[in-house]
Every structure is written in C-alpha cells, then in structure tokens.
Amino acid sequence: MKTEQAQPQAAENSLAAMNNRIGRVVTEAVGRTLRDRGVSRMLIALVVAFGFFAIMRPRIFLGPINLQNIMVAAPEVGVIAIAMMLAMLTGGIDLSLVSIANLSAVTMSTLFTAMAASNPAFGESMTVPIILIGLVVGAACGLLNGLLISLVGITPILATLATMQILNGLAVVWTGGKTLYGAPAALTTFGKTAIGPVPMLFIVFVLVAIVIATVVRSTALGRKLELQGANPVAARFSGIPSRSVLISSYTIGGLLAGLAGVLFLCRNPTASADYGASYVLLVIVIAVLGGTNPNGGFATVAGVVLATLTLQVVASGFTALRLSPYQYSIAQGVILVVVMILDTIQWSRPKWRKRGVTTDSASLQTTQVGTIKKDKEQE
Amino acid sequence: MSSTTAPATQLADATGPAPVLSARHISKRFGGVQALDDVSLDLIPGEVHCLAGENGCGKSTLIKMISGAERPDSGEIEVDGIVHTRMNTTSAIQSGIQVIYQDFSLFGNLTVAENIVLTSAVAAKRKLYRVKDAREKAQAIVDELQLDLDLNADVENLSVADRQLTAICRALVSDARVIIMDEPTTALTHSEVEHLFTVVERLRARGVALVFVSHKLQEVLAISQRLTIMRSGRVVISGPSADFDRRSIARHMTGSDVEESRRVPDFDQTATPALEVRGLTLPGAFRDVSFQVGKGEILGVTGLLGSGRTELAESVFGVLPAKSGTIAIDGKPVRVRNIQDAVAAGIGYVPEDRLTQGLFLEKPIADNIIAASFNEHRNRWKLLDRKRIWGTITHFFDQLKIHAPHPNRAVRTLSGGNAQRVVLAKWLATDPKVLILNGPTVGVDVGSKAQILDLLRIQAERGMAVVIISDDVNELVACCHRVLVVAHGQITHELVADQVTEDSIQESMAV
Known part of the structure; x- marks a missing residue:
C-alpha cells in the first residue's frame, strides 16, 4: 500500500520511481510465491524443524559452525534437486543427475591433475x-537424456536409468573405482569463502534458484515446460514444440548437475564415481516435498529450496542429537509420508472452505482485473 | 422465480404406473451456490425421461444425488418403496440405478465381454472369474438387445457407438432398472443415434426407466415420453414431451427466446482466399481434396464419422501432415510438416476432444488462454511481459464472456460452454488468419451455443476465415456461407448460399 501512495510524488524522481517499481515487482513475486501451497507448507516445516532442534540442543545447533555447515552442505543437493524439479515439471524424472555430477567432477579433477602434473601454476x-x-x-549428458526421451521416445525413468548406469560405469572404469585427489585451489578457496556469515556456495545456490525460477516463471520456455507436463496432448495441439522443450529441459538439468559437480570439488578437492549415492532418491524426496507434482505441470523453485533447507536442518539436527544417518533416513521417509498425508487431508476438505481460501488469496489480483476493466471503459 | 407451476405439474402425473424411483424435494448447496432447490423427479418403468437444461442448471448435480455420488442437504429418494435420505454409490447400484457417463468408464485394455461382466462380478465380491461364464452372461444380454457386438474385441478398438452399447450391456448385467445416460448422443453420427434409439426402445420394452440428459433438442423430442427442464437449480417445467416443441424447450431452458435462424455476415468474395487447399491427399483418410475459404467466410464441413473430415482438418493443422498437395495462406504457399508450421502460418484449430486435446484441465483459465501465444508476449529481453499477458487474458476473458469468478480458476471447474470459450480464446490470442473448429458446440448448452456461433460471426466480420466441422446441421445452417459434404475421403457435395438448408445437408449426407 505504501508504495502506491508514494507513487505520485516520486513521478519526477526517476530513481525513486525505479525503486518503487522494483519494490512492487518484488512484493508481487513474494506474494505469488507464498500463495503456492508447496512453498507455504515448506516454510512452516522449515520453521518447525529449526525451532525444534534449536530448543532441543541450542548450544550445538545454534552454534555458528552448525549453521555454516547447513549452508555449505545444502547447495550441492539443492542444485541437483532443482534439476530434478525441472525434469518432474515436464512429467518426467531424471535418475542420472548424480552420475552426471560425479562424471563432471571426475572429468575436472582428472584434467586438473594432468595439467598440474607438469606445471602446477598452469593447472591453476x-x-x-x-x-x-x-x-x-553435464550439459552434454543432459542433452543425451533429452534426445533419448524426445526423439527416440524412451520413457524418462528408463532412459535416465540407462544413462545413470552408463555414466556411473564410465566414471568407475575411468577412475578404476578409486577416489581422485586434486582440484584447482581456487575452487577449494571459493568453497571456504564467505560473505559475512553466508558461504559463497550458498550464494551460488540462491543465484541458481533465482535464475531457474525466472526461467520457469518468466520465459516462454518455462511456461511451455509447465504446460507440456500438465497435458502433453493439449501442449501438442497448442503448437508447443514438445521435442525441443523436452530437450531443453533435460539439457538445463544436465548443466545444473555439472554445476553440482563443480560444487562437489569446491567442498572437497576429491572426486569419485560413487560420491553422493544417497542423493539420487533424496533429491526426488526434496522435489516432491517442495510441491513438485510427480505427474508434471506444477512445481516451484522456492518450494524446492525450502525443502532442501528443511531436510538439511533435520540432518544436522540429528547429528546434534547424536542420532545416526540411518535414523535420519527414517526421518526423511516419515517426513515425506506425513506431508503427503497432510496433502490428502487438505484435498478432501469440503469444497467451500477451500474456495474461501483461494478467493482470499486471489483478491489481490481481482482488484487488478477491476482496474483493467475500468481502463477499457474509459477508452 | 419464473416457475410457479412446477411442483403442481409434477404431482399431477402420479396417476399412471407407480414410479420405480422418486426423488422428492431435493436441495443441495455448494458454498454460496444453491445447486438444487426443492427438486422432485419421478421415473416410471418403460419411459424415457429427458432431463434438459443449460450447463450449470443442476442436472448433473441431481444425477449425482440419485447415483449416490453426492448426498443432498435435504429431501429424500424413494426406490421401490424404500426411502433413502442419502444414497451411496454401492446402495444405488444395488437398487438398480446405473449411470452411463460420457466417457463410459470402460476399461480399454479388456474385451467387451469382460467389460460387460467384470464390474458386477466385483460388486458381488466374487473372488474368481471364469471366462466361459462371463461370455455366456454377456452373450445373453447382447442377444436380448439384438446387438451386433464382437464380445472378443478390445474396447479400445471399438467405435464410440459400440463402446456406448457395451456400457449399456454392462448396466443391464447388474440388473439395472433405472439407466441414466449423460449426453448419450453427442459423439454419435446420425445413423448411430438412430440405432441407439432402437436399442432404447428395447430397453423400454424390458421395463427399464431411462433418463436422458441432453442438449440436443431435436433428439430430446424424438425419444422421450416425459421431459423435465431445469434452470438455476430448479425444475422450471415438467410434463409429457408431446406438449413441447423445440422453441418452447429452448425458451424454458434459457428463460428467453433464442435466435437460431440463419444469419451470415457479408464477406468480400473477390479477395484472395485466406486458405486455399489443392489436391491434398493422405492415404487411408482422404485423397485429392481441394477447397478454399475466403477472408471473412464461414465454411462448414460435414460428413459421417470416419468420412475423413477430422483427418482433413488435422492435416491442414499439421497433426497428420498430408502426403501430397498444397496449402496456401493468403495466396502464399506454406509447408505444413507439423503443428508449429501451421500455427506459424496463422492457422488455429479447436480440436474435437476438448478435454484431452484442447485444455490443460488442472491449469488456470489464464494459462490456458495464453498457451499458444507465449512467443508473442515477450519483451526485448525475451522475458514474458506479465502486464501484456494479463491484458490479453482479461481482454478475452471479458470479450468471450467466460463465466468464472476469476481467470485464476482451474479450467476443470468450468462447464462445457465456458471451457470451449477458453479453447477459442487460446486461438484468438494468436490472432489466426484461419480458424478451424471441430465440433465447436459439442456438449455445449443452447444458450452458450448461440453465443459461440455469434462469436464466430464476429471473428468472420473482422476478416478471419472460419472452418466449422460439425454434425450439427442446425449449427451449419445457422452460420455457414457454404457447406462441404465429405464422404469416403472426398468432397461429394458443395452447398452454396441458399442451398444451405437442413434438408439439403441431410440429403447429401445420406448418399
């Protein structure tokens, strides 16, 4: 409201008007994001999880080291989860993401070691x-997935299962199953740098999230991805080029997995074929928790980011409580089931109650329609 | 309220044979909407009772009450003297009430015999299933109705008409005494409808009470003995069908007189045709088809199902690219290898199957309207221009009078007529030169139908070439300058101007 009142005065001052406009765009974007169920429920889950562990083990959990750890560990999973969300948005799935990330990390590590062997400075x-x-x-592997799915017509789960096996096998054969040591020092340094309390890795994660969110919400490609996932037949009949849309989606996913490989190297200057094996299914859990519809057509990046953080908070909380990773894996499953159950309960509520809620949240835009109508009448 | 006499007429007919089912004083509210308001309905064995009304008048809700899918706020349903204040779907089926929905709810991967028998076997909680018993049971029903159905065929390979017959047989296996059919004739051709009507006669002879829910006034009058018209959740009038004619039914349904007469806007016949098709051939569907559509002309294309009319439209739109022949838009030849080519050339297509091909049901109306024109709504940074998109959405939302609380609503919540307007809006947003519509008013109520045809006239006046593919002879007569009749993959007749009459179209289709 304030921004709108300030508008007439700011008309002369272009900078203020610009600020004003940015402010309004941000407010609108935040409002739109919060209205999404996936986002609001994960926000609640994050706050609840954080509060719970903060109360249980305030000393350890709220310590700066733990909070930093959460922000350092989240990005690599989060970036892969966003890639998974893209695949699921089109109604598919991408099981090969972690293999792609590892292959990319192994490639980079091998290249660096080879270059640095003769002259370390050249490697750097x-x-x-x-x-x-x-x-x-990463992008090339994603492109391969896209071609197999759209041109050859293999079901996404099978196509990416195959590429997962192939790429993982390639990495194993290449490394001989050993862990490779060696990565540019710049990466490792970058991984340890922080702006204030916020690690650079986390900033990269947030930037990636913003870019992908923009692609999904504000580009023709993103909206076409959504519609392709919502109803492939209607998408075809609407002139949406399904093939190129799918290829783009999996290629971007592969690119993100490649970026995750870079993040791996930032955290540890090592690369192996079997790093992050548990991520394959974890990122599916994260994507679905974040409000991604496994049938396609609905997803938000913000939801996925929040789900990533929630699970990371739970993971580090479990460590703070001295619980084992196995107990954490039970917790993951339980969280997923509980959220899905809550989902069904909401769905089967009497219709009028849901209507009331949506009308409320839609009222903001209704006023917008009203003003547009008025404008037209004046013309 | 305009209907003061409704309950009186309802009760006056109680002198005949005892009704097998009576719904009394049913009311139902959904939030702020009174979906049903004190509705009563009697179904008499051996009678076809037609339930007519515009979309959203409450007839679907009433059926849901009777079949137990929803429960009424007040009122009761009596079946064979047993009064139910609420039904559930199981008790409804046990009482012999069967609903045949538009999609027939059949299992495509099972055979006809299995489809006919399985549901009743499941309902009876039978653990084992014997192919021989099932076949015999199915065969008995098929013989009784004197149907020509292949019991071993997979349902997914059947025509729509045969699927419907399968659904009817399935209802009879469960010993249905009340069969409710939702829009039974919309997907059928003329001859198939006639066949259905003979089957309906046999069902009547068997003492089954039938309910037809239909928009097609002519058929309503032809088949039913009793007619109930609903509007805004109330029964407006109910009585013997003989007391009605098409005009009066339309008037009761809409509450006003509906203009159904022929009205075609003028167009410049000398200008370059917007669409010109020469020697188009798709083996197995049609061969050597040539026609043209002028700017501002409305061309009708009709023919029986399987005549190649749908394939012809889909070839022009690039769904099934033609093997040979040329297509020219505004005099310039275009290559249509896929749908994107067609859209780029300025062709829009409102498909036959609105629900699966035309709409993203779970997505908001807004997303559906903009679905074909994202590329035209980008700013200089190739990002979508939210303001302009919203402008387009509200423009068409208002112009096409899409009846919904807000463009953010999912399309799934819309009635047939409104859903069709959303598909129409999607293509108008691309500003096409040629708009092809396949069955534009299928499953659309009378009032909406007139409005949709009006919209097409307006688009034609603005210079758009419109092609309407339709079974509905009234609709073709109402707004087409010219009508092409297709049979066996070729254009057999061309009816121009004054030749476009209901009789002439029927006649040329019959050959």
Whole structure:
C-alpha cells in the first residue's frame, strides 16, 4: 500500500520511481510465491524443524559452525534437486543427475591433475576453462537424456536409468573405482569463502534458484515446460514444440548437475564415481516435498529450496542429537509420508472452505482485473 | 422465480404406473451456490425421461444425488418403496440405478465381454472369474438387445457407438432398472443415434426407466415420453414431451427466446482466399481434396464419422501432415510438416476432444488462454511481459464472456460452454488468419451455443476465415456461407448460399 501512495510524488524522481517499481515487482513475486501451497507448507516445516532442534540442543545447533555447515552442505543437493524439479515439471524424472555430477567432477579433477602434473601454476591458471568443461560435460549428458526421451521416445525413468548406469560405469572404469585427489585451489578457496556469515556456495545456490525460477516463471520456455507436463496432448495441439522443450529441459538439468559437480570439488578437492549415492532418491524426496507434482505441470523453485533447507536442518539436527544417518533416513521417509498425508487431508476438505481460501488469496489480483476493466471503459 | 407451476405439474402425473424411483424435494448447496432447490423427479418403468437444461442448471448435480455420488442437504429418494435420505454409490447400484457417463468408464485394455461382466462380478465380491461364464452372461444380454457386438474385441478398438452399447450391456448385467445416460448422443453420427434409439426402445420394452440428459433438442423430442427442464437449480417445467416443441424447450431452458435462424455476415468474395487447399491427399483418410475459404467466410464441413473430415482438418493443422498437395495462406504457399508450421502460418484449430486435446484441465483459465501465444508476449529481453499477458487474458476473458469468478480458476471447474470459450480464446490470442473448429458446440448448452456461433460471426466480420466441422446441421445452417459434404475421403457435395438448408445437408449426407 505504501508504495502506491508514494507513487505520485516520486513521478519526477526517476530513481525513486525505479525503486518503487522494483519494490512492487518484488512484493508481487513474494506474494505469488507464498500463495503456492508447496512453498507455504515448506516454510512452516522449515520453521518447525529449526525451532525444534534449536530448543532441543541450542548450544550445538545454534552454534555458528552448525549453521555454516547447513549452508555449505545444502547447495550441492539443492542444485541437483532443482534439476530434478525441472525434469518432474515436464512429467518426467531424471535418475542420472548424480552420475552426471560425479562424471563432471571426475572429468575436472582428472584434467586438473594432468595439467598440474607438469606445471602446477598452469593447472591453476586453467581453472575457468576446467569449470567450463565440467559444465559442458553435464550439459552434454543432459542433452543425451533429452534426445533419448524426445526423439527416440524412451520413457524418462528408463532412459535416465540407462544413462545413470552408463555414466556411473564410465566414471568407475575411468577412475578404476578409486577416489581422485586434486582440484584447482581456487575452487577449494571459493568453497571456504564467505560473505559475512553466508558461504559463497550458498550464494551460488540462491543465484541458481533465482535464475531457474525466472526461467520457469518468466520465459516462454518455462511456461511451455509447465504446460507440456500438465497435458502433453493439449501442449501438442497448442503448437508447443514438445521435442525441443523436452530437450531443453533435460539439457538445463544436465548443466545444473555439472554445476553440482563443480560444487562437489569446491567442498572437497576429491572426486569419485560413487560420491553422493544417497542423493539420487533424496533429491526426488526434496522435489516432491517442495510441491513438485510427480505427474508434471506444477512445481516451484522456492518450494524446492525450502525443502532442501528443511531436510538439511533435520540432518544436522540429528547429528546434534547424536542420532545416526540411518535414523535420519527414517526421518526423511516419515517426513515425506506425513506431508503427503497432510496433502490428502487438505484435498478432501469440503469444497467451500477451500474456495474461501483461494478467493482470499486471489483478491489481490481481482482488484487488478477491476482496474483493467475500468481502463477499457474509459477508452 | 419464473416457475410457479412446477411442483403442481409434477404431482399431477402420479396417476399412471407407480414410479420405480422418486426423488422428492431435493436441495443441495455448494458454498454460496444453491445447486438444487426443492427438486422432485419421478421415473416410471418403460419411459424415457429427458432431463434438459443449460450447463450449470443442476442436472448433473441431481444425477449425482440419485447415483449416490453426492448426498443432498435435504429431501429424500424413494426406490421401490424404500426411502433413502442419502444414497451411496454401492446402495444405488444395488437398487438398480446405473449411470452411463460420457466417457463410459470402460476399461480399454479388456474385451467387451469382460467389460460387460467384470464390474458386477466385483460388486458381488466374487473372488474368481471364469471366462466361459462371463461370455455366456454377456452373450445373453447382447442377444436380448439384438446387438451386433464382437464380445472378443478390445474396447479400445471399438467405435464410440459400440463402446456406448457395451456400457449399456454392462448396466443391464447388474440388473439395472433405472439407466441414466449423460449426453448419450453427442459423439454419435446420425445413423448411430438412430440405432441407439432402437436399442432404447428395447430397453423400454424390458421395463427399464431411462433418463436422458441432453442438449440436443431435436433428439430430446424424438425419444422421450416425459421431459423435465431445469434452470438455476430448479425444475422450471415438467410434463409429457408431446406438449413441447423445440422453441418452447429452448425458451424454458434459457428463460428467453433464442435466435437460431440463419444469419451470415457479408464477406468480400473477390479477395484472395485466406486458405486455399489443392489436391491434398493422405492415404487411408482422404485423397485429392481441394477447397478454399475466403477472408471473412464461414465454411462448414460435414460428413459421417470416419468420412475423413477430422483427418482433413488435422492435416491442414499439421497433426497428420498430408502426403501430397498444397496449402496456401493468403495466396502464399506454406509447408505444413507439423503443428508449429501451421500455427506459424496463422492457422488455429479447436480440436474435437476438448478435454484431452484442447485444455490443460488442472491449469488456470489464464494459462490456458495464453498457451499458444507465449512467443508473442515477450519483451526485448525475451522475458514474458506479465502486464501484456494479463491484458490479453482479461481482454478475452471479458470479450468471450467466460463465466468464472476469476481467470485464476482451474479450467476443470468450468462447464462445457465456458471451457470451449477458453479453447477459442487460446486461438484468438494468436490472432489466426484461419480458424478451424471441430465440433465447436459439442456438449455445449443452447444458450452458450448461440453465443459461440455469434462469436464466430464476429471473428468472420473482422476478416478471419472460419472452418466449422460439425454434425450439427442446425449449427451449419445457422452460420455457414457454404457447406462441404465429405464422404469416403472426398468432397461429394458443395452447398452454396441458399442451398444451405437442413434438408439439403441431410440429403447429401445420406448418399
């Protein structure tokens, strides 16, 4: 409301008007995001989980080290979860993401070791090209997935299962099953850097989230992805080029997995074929918790980011409580089931109650329609 | 309230044979909407009772009450002297009430015999299933109705008409005494409808009470003995069908006189045709088809199901690209290899199957309207221009009078007529030069139908070439400059101007 009142005065001052506009766009975007069920429920879950562990073990859990750890560990899972969300948005799934990330990390580590063997300084100076190659490897693997799914017509779960096996096998054969040591020092340094209390890795994660959210919400490609997932037949009859849309989706997913490979190297200068094996299913859990509809057509990046953080909070909370990773894996399953049950309860509520809620949340935009109508009448 | 006499007429008929089912004083509220308001209905064995009314008038809700899918707030349903204040679906089926929905709810991967028998076997909690018994049971029903149904065929390979017959047989296996059919004729051709009507006669002879829910006034009058018209959740009038004619039914349904006469806007016949098709051939569907549509012309295309009319439209739109022949838009030849080519050339297509091909049901109306024109709504940074998109959405939401609380609502919540307007809006948003509509008013109520045809006339006046593919002869006569009749993959007749009459179309289709 304040921004709107301030508008006439700010008309002369273009900077203020600009600020005003940005403010309004942000308010609108935040409002729209919060209205999404996936987002609001994960926000609640995050607060509840955080509060619970903060009360149980305030000393350890609220310590700066623990909070930093959460922010350092979340990005690599989160980026892969966002990639998974993209695949699920089109009604598919991508099981090969973790394999792609590992292959990309292994490629980068091998390249660096080879270059640094003769001249360490040369290896360091090639950091940026090495990262680019890692990303290209990711994108190429994603492209392969996209081609198998859209051109050949293999079901996503089978196509990516196959590429998962192939890429993982490639990495194992290449490394001989050993863990490779070696990554540009710049990456490791970057992984340890923080702006104030916020690690750079986390900032990268947030930036990736913003970029993908923009792609999904504000580009033709993103909206087409959504519609392709919502009803492939109607998408075809609406002139949406299904093939290129699917190829783009899996390629972007592969690119994100390649980026996750870079993040792996930032955290630890090691690469192996079997790193993060538990991530494969974890990212599906995260994507679904974040409000992604496994049948396609509905997903929000914000929901996925919040779900990532929630699970990371639970994981570190369990460590703080000295519980084992196995107990954490039970907790993951329980959280997923509980959220899904809550979902069904909400669905079967009497219709009028749901209507009331949606009308409330929609009222903001209703006023918008009203003003547009008025404008037209004046014309 | 305009209907003061409704309950009186309802009760006056109680002198005949005892009704097998009576619904009395049923009321139901959904939130702020009174979906049903003190509705009563009697079903008499051996009678076809037609339930007519516009979309949203409450007839579907009433059926849901009778079949136990929803329960009424007040009122009761009496079946064979047993009074139920609420039904559930199981007790409804046990009482012999069967509903045949538009999608027939059949299992496509099972055979006809299995479909006919299985549900009743499941309902009877039978653990084992014997192929031989099932076949015999199914065969008995098929013989009784004198149907020509292949019991071993998979249902997914059947025509719509045969699927419907399968659903009817299934209802009879469960010993149905009340069969409710939702829009039974919309997907059928003329001859199939006639066949259905003979089957209905046999069902009547068997003492089954039938309810037809229909929009097609002509058929309503042809088949039913009794007619109940609903509007805004109330029974407006109920009585013997002989007391009604098409005009009076339409008037009761809409509450006003509906203009159904022929009205075609003028168009410039000398201008370059917007769409010109030459020698189009798709083996197995149609061959050597040539026609043209002028700017501002409304062309009707009709023919029996399987005549190739749908395939022809889908070829022009790139769904089934033609093997040979040329397509020109505004005099310029275009290659249509896929749908994107067609859309880029300025062709829009409102498909036959609105629910699966035309709409994203779970998505908001807004997303559906914009679905085909994202690329036209980008700013200079290739990002979507939210303001302009919203402008387009509200423009068509208002212009097409889509009746919904807000464009953010999921399309799933809309009635047939409104859903069709959303599909129409999607294509108008692309500003097409040629708009092809396949069955534009199938499953749409009378009032909406007139409005949709009006919308098409307006688009034609603005210079759009409109092609309507339809079974509905009234609709073709009402708004088409020219009508092409397709049979066996070729254009057999071309009816121009004054030749476009109901009789001439029927006649040329019969050959």
